[in-house]
Amino acid sequence: MTGRTHDLAAFTAMTIVLSAVPVPHISLGTALVAVGANMVGGLAPDLDQPSAKLYSNIRGGTILSKIIDPLLGSHRLLSHSILGVALFGFVSKMLLDASTSFIIVNMEIVWWAFMIGVVSHLIMDTLTKEGVPWLFPIPIHFGFPPLRFFRVKTGGFIEKSLVFPGLILLNGYLFFVNYTMFVQFFKSLE
Numbered sequence: 001m002t003g004r005t006h007d008l009a010a011f012t013a014m015t016i017v018l019s020a021v022p023v024p025h026i027s028l029g030t031a032l033v034a035v036g037a038n039m040v041g042g043l044a045p046d047l048d049q050p051s052a053k054l055y056s057n058i059r060g061g062t063i064l065s066k067i068i069d070p071l072l073g074s075h076r077l078l079s080h081s082i083l084g085v086a087l088f089g090f091v092s093k094m095l096l097d098a099s100t101s102f103i104i105v106n107m108e109i110v111w112w113a114f115m116i117g118v119v120s121h122l123i124m125d126t127l128t129k130e131g132v133p134w135l136f137p138i139p140i141h142f143g144f145p146p147l148r149f150f151r152v153k154t155g156g157f158i159e160k161s162l163v164f165p166g167l168i169l170l171n172g173y174l175f176f177v178n179y180t181m182f183v184q185f186f187k188s189l190e
């Protein structure tokens with residue numbers, strides 16, 4: 001999937017979680033940082049490709065990509081697996097813990113938002129022709145539907161005309177059916 005779709009999918013995953021789980025009371029600052037972390041999480045697994053959207057968005061990104069790419073192996077290996085999710089979880093936890101002294105937000109919420117983004121990325125890539133090596137280092141790429149023929153081509157017509165608008169519709173639907181809850185949630189941010 002393209003970076004744009006992953007962005008939206010990460011956001012959608014957060015909407016789904018907010019709709020399903022009782023929302024804790026958080027500050028506006030935490031909510032804003034969490035939205036940012038969610039977006040970064042949604043793009044993070046593709047840090048194994050030099051053209052990753054995240055690199056072009058940050059200063060010194062090209063240098064960073066030269067350091068990180070070789071560590072993660074070629075595209076869709078470690079960073080697209082359960083092992084990779086655990087690694088992202090561990091490293092981000094350390095980074096967030098280290099920054100608690102100068103960023104006063106609820107880091108636990110920020111961490112969850114980031115991880116929701118990461119997992120959404122792998123779920124979306126599972127729908128593509130290449131599939132995802134969930135059990136890396138076991139070299140099997142899993143995809144859904146199991147028949148490759150029915151899966152989505154990255155950046156292709158189906159992704160742009162069906163998957164992307166479908167995600168927007170899903171967000172709209174979830175906001176609509178949980179309207180009161182979302183209004184209360186936004187009101188409670190302070």
Ligand SMILES: [Zn+2]
Binds near residue numbers: 001121
């Ligand atoms: Zn990917």
